Amino acid sequence: MIARISGSIILLLLCTSIFSQVAITNLKTESLTNPLGLDHPQPRFSWQLTGTQRGIRQAAYELEVRQGAINGKQVWQSAKQSSDSSVLVSYKGAPLSSGETYFWRVRVWDQQNKASKWSDWAYWHTGAFDPGFWKAKWIGVAKEEEGKPSPVLRRSFSTAKKKIRSAHLYITSLGMYEAQLNGKRIGDAYLSPGWTSYDKRLQYQVYEVSGLLQPGENVTGVSLGSGWYRSYIGFAGQNNFYGKELALLYQLKITYSDGSTDWILSDEKWKSSSAEVRSSEIYHGETIDNNRMLKGWAAPGFDDRNWAPVKLMPAYTKALVATQNEPIRKREVLQPVKFITTPKGEKVLDFGQNMVGWVRVKVRGNKGDTISIYHAEVLDKKGNFYTENLRSAKQLNQFVLSGNGLEEFEPKFTFQGFRYIKIEGLSKDPDPADYTAYVLYSDMQKTGEFETSNPLINQLQKNIQWGQRGNFLDVPTDCPQRDERLGWTGDAQAFYRTATFNFDVRAFFSKWLKDLSLDQLSNGAVPFVVPNVLGEGAVGSAGWADAATIIPWQQWVVYGDLRTLAEQYASMQAWIKFMSSKSNKNLWNTGFHFGDWLFYRPDDDTDGRAAITDKYLIAQCFYAYSTQLTMQAAEVLGKTEDAANYRLLLNEIKRAFQQEYLTPNGRLVSSSQTAYVLALQFDMLPESMRQQAANRLAENVKSYNNHLTTGFLGAPYLCKVLSRFGHEDLAFTLLLQETYPSWLYPVKMGATTIWERWDGQKPDSSFQNAGMNSFNHYAYGAIGEWMYEHITGIQADPAHPGFKQFFVRPHTGGKLTYAKASLHTAYGEMVAGWKLEDDRLIMEIVVPPNTIATVFCPATSAADISESGKPLLGRTDLEPLGAVEGTIPVRIGSGRYRFECRN
Known part of the structure; x- marks a missing residue:
């Protein structure tokens, strides 16, 4: 019996050990799953740890990379690295080859130095590391038909009588393309190759197409469309902005099992015609005539004897770059x-x-x-x-x-x-x-969900997410319906942080920021829109151009993306240099600025209280904010001399602000909500004057019967500032306000997305000025940041970016009885939710493996807190900290937690 019991205990311990062993999942390369076509010589790897026990941490890792196949040549073996890094870990092996597939896997050691099993293999396919990779020629139609119908181009070819190991297509176009192979569509992307600053760089895509090839005769075909390249675009009725003629670059590499290759290239052997798409424009739509359909034109057996030969086009001389973000x-x-x-x-x-x-x-x-x-x-x-x-x-x-x-x-x-x-x-x-x-x-991964006991707030959250879907179409557009659809920088910076809660936008914005820096003028001025189709005069507005500093810094905080911060640093510096060059003694009071765009205008403005916030006051605030962020970026990047210089400049900017816009008694020359919000958000006032300024802001809000009057630049920070300075109830009142102007007014009017104007549709159901009245315009959805960060309390820790460490500090109010949110980070899913039951606040928290959270429990004493039914006091597995502003912070590792806070 004793022997049996001992054996059972041993078996139980063995099963427990196996059951609790850390496993690895969700391998990504450059935040993408098995991407095709990466042209960075040192791609970065990310993985997630899984396990049932609490407190899972990574103590070390080992990476292996092989070329060509799982059993191929080993090009990197990292050996065991003592590190807790599991996100964006750089490749450090042998130089990578163009157009090659690489496989990688990882194993880790946990906090008890127990090794995991090796992960499954993941892979990526490289793009072109040098221009010599491209063997194909640019081709187009010899003579375009009237009306600009979409051309179709085809070529037949035969494969060798060998087993095909792989086949990769490298393709791009001037204009949009849709490719077929043997009559079947290649890939599931649309509106390719996407929109970049075509006069400076053009993206190409890579597809694995071996499954579409067949023995003997094959046919490849490509349709072209005008797209952003030459459609009508902008406000002035301009078309052919980047060029007049469409063109194709096509390069198909077929690799056989014996290692030999065939190349099918765009060249003089192709033919062209037109088919059913008779016209196609971004703004105006498309005309399709089925009487002009050429059935089977991209498949074998089609008679193309009447097709015209293609024309060789001038080679695209700017940068050809691999696509780094998700396709549409x-x-x-x-x-x-x-x-x-x-x-x-x-x-x-x-x-x-x-x-x-x-x-x-x-x-x-x-x-x-x-x-x-x-x-x-x-x-x-x-x-x-x-x-x-x-x-x-x-x-x-x-x-x-x-x-x-x-x-x-x-x-x-x-x-x-x-x-x-x-x-x-x-x-x-x-x-x-x-x-x-x-x-x-x-195709961004959806990362966040937010829900409360208030159905109107829940609909607002849905509207915010749908507004993001509708406007994140390769570039962050301002609206998707009228003759605009441009990448406005002001909208993007205002909404960026909210965007990160709803979807994974790291790759999306990394791509767009490259175009921002390329379109930046030599004097550092940043365009109103990116890609810039409005011209060199449409640059330099405060709150718009600051996307150059705000987004790279937030990419670092949210994703731990040091590479993007480093790549954008010169652009950040250039923008600071521009503002300084336009300033007199560090007071920036020159140039055109949009100001607090689309702020509330009362119907009966008899007392002038809602006068436009001084645009130069706004400019000075953003001058300071961008300088502060660039200073912080310099510190992170180890540029200590730069950081010291920016710190001095920041002090001078704030001193100039106080001399110009602040009275000795602490009043601002602009008495608007936005003036006080920006001055407080960016710490423009002496610390001794901040609380009284916040009180003035609160009185202003109350004087408008608890309504906001802010526009694009003030609205994102309004509730944040009120909460920061003790006006919590007023912040909730603003969020829950149902009459115009408010976030819930459009919801009550039946909106399913965010509106451009607070009153796009008036209470009598008539409309605002038709000249500028989009009903899908995401900027005012920036309130989502406060909802996630303040109501459910999910807050990033800039000292430990990428949510390696984070805070959960929820706030109750607004008669809400519960609120909950989830966020998929690079480490896994976190959850933060609370509900009120009698005199208790119950908090449900999930912390991903390899991360640490500090949870702020609203209580006056640790004696009033329990976790999973056990008192917090006396626990050795949790770490309560000293009381902070009516809360008891508790430091916790990964796992699921249920806190109950009494009284």
Whole structure:
């Protein structure tokens, strides 16, 4: 019996050890899963630890990289590295080759020095490290047809009679492209190659296509569209901004099992024609004529004898770069929720959600019938289809029927912002089942969720997320529907932090920031929009150009992305230099500025209290903020002399602010909410005067019957400042305010995205000025940052970036009975939630492995706190710290926790 018991205990201990062993999952290269086409010589690896026990930490790791195959040549073996780093760990092996696949795996040792098993293998495929990699020629059509129909280009080829090991296509275009191989679409990306500053750099993409090849004859085909390259773009009706002629660069590498290769290249052997896409524009939509369809044109057996030879095009001479961010893909799929016949007799379908993408149509009709699909965000107060706010953008897709039974239409090279579509050209009412809406946006991983006991707040959160989906279409656009859709820098910097809670935007913004620095003028001025299609005069506005400093710093705080910070540092410095050059004794009071854009304007402004915040006061605040961030970046990057110089400059900027804008009694010359918010947020006032200034801000809010009056630059910080200076209840009151102007007013009016204006639709259901009235404009969604950080309490620790360490400091208020949020970080999912039960606050916390959290429990004494039903006092596994402002901080490692705070 004793022997049996001992054996059982040994078996139990063995099973427990195995069960509790740390495992590795979610391997990523440059934050992407098995990416194809990375052209950085030292890509970075990330992985996550999993396990059931609390307090999991990594003490060491070992990485292995092999070339070509899992059993291929070893190009790096890191040996055991004593380090807790598991995010963005740089490759340090032998030089990488262009166009090659590399496999990697990792194992770790935990806090007890127990080794994990090796992870599964992950891989990445390299792009081109030098221009000599490119063997293909640029090709285009010899003579473009009238109306600019989308050209189609094809070439047939044969593969060797050998087993194919792999096949990789390297492709890009001037304009957009869609590629096929043997009649099947290549990849699931849309609107490729994406939008960069084409006059400075162009992205290419890589696809693995071995599964599309067949023995014997093969055919490759590519359709081209005008895209951002030559569509109408900007405000002045300009088209052909980057160039007039579309062009293709195509390079297919086939590798056989014996190691030999074939190359299929874009060259003189290709032919061209046009097909069913007769016109395609970003703003105006697309016309597809099925009578011009060339069935099977990209597959073997098609007769192309009447096709024209292609023309060799001048080589693109700027930088060809691998795509580093997620492509645009189809994500959600929506069906109509209602069919409407409007008072005007219009036939309208309502998809129930303002979105970005396009509609796929199934229809029957006669040869030559034209079906017109118009797109709109809203109906007017009478219930009619409303498109005045689109300005000159037509947002019109037209489909010409062939009459051959059931026909399906779907755009290729455009996108629309809409909730409603109006259908013309049918002989009977549309069948909603024949219309499917596809939501398109950059394929960012969804990372955050936020929920409370208040349904209006929950809808606001949904609106914020949908606004981000609709405007993160390769660049952070300001609106997706009218004749604009540009990468406004002010909107991006205001919303950036909220964006990081909802989706993983590290790669998305790293890509965009490169274009920002490339479009930055030689004097350091940053454009209003990136890519800059507005010209060299549209630069240098405070609060807009500061995207050059705010976003790189936040990338470091949120993702621990040191490389982006280092790459953008020169751009940050240049922006500071520009502001300094425009200043007199460090007072920046020159130049054009948008100011507190779209701030609240009362209908009856009789006392002048809502006068525009002094634009130069705003400029001085952002001058200081950018200088502070650049100083902090210098410290992180080890540039101590720079940091010291910026510290001195920062003091002078604040001194100039106080001399110009602050009275001896502590009042600001602009008495607006935004003036006080920015001065307090950026610490522009002497510390002794800050609380009284915050009290003045609170009185201002109360004098407007507890409403905000802020615009794009003040609104993101309003609740943050109120909470910081003890006006917690007022911050909640503002969030929960339901009448105009407020965050919940659009929600009460039925909004499903964030509006450009506080009153895009007025209480009487009429609209604001149609010249600028987008109903999908994410900037005011920046309140999401305060919701995540303050209500549920999830806060990054800049001293330990990337959420390696973080805080959970929730706040109750606003009659909320519960709130909860989750956030997928590079280390895993964290959860922070609370609920009120009688005299107790119950907090549910999840801390990812290899991280540490400090939880602030609202209590006056540790004796009032329990965790998982056990008193906090006397515990050896938790670490309570000294009381802080009515809370007891508790330091915890990974795992699930349930805290109860009494009284």
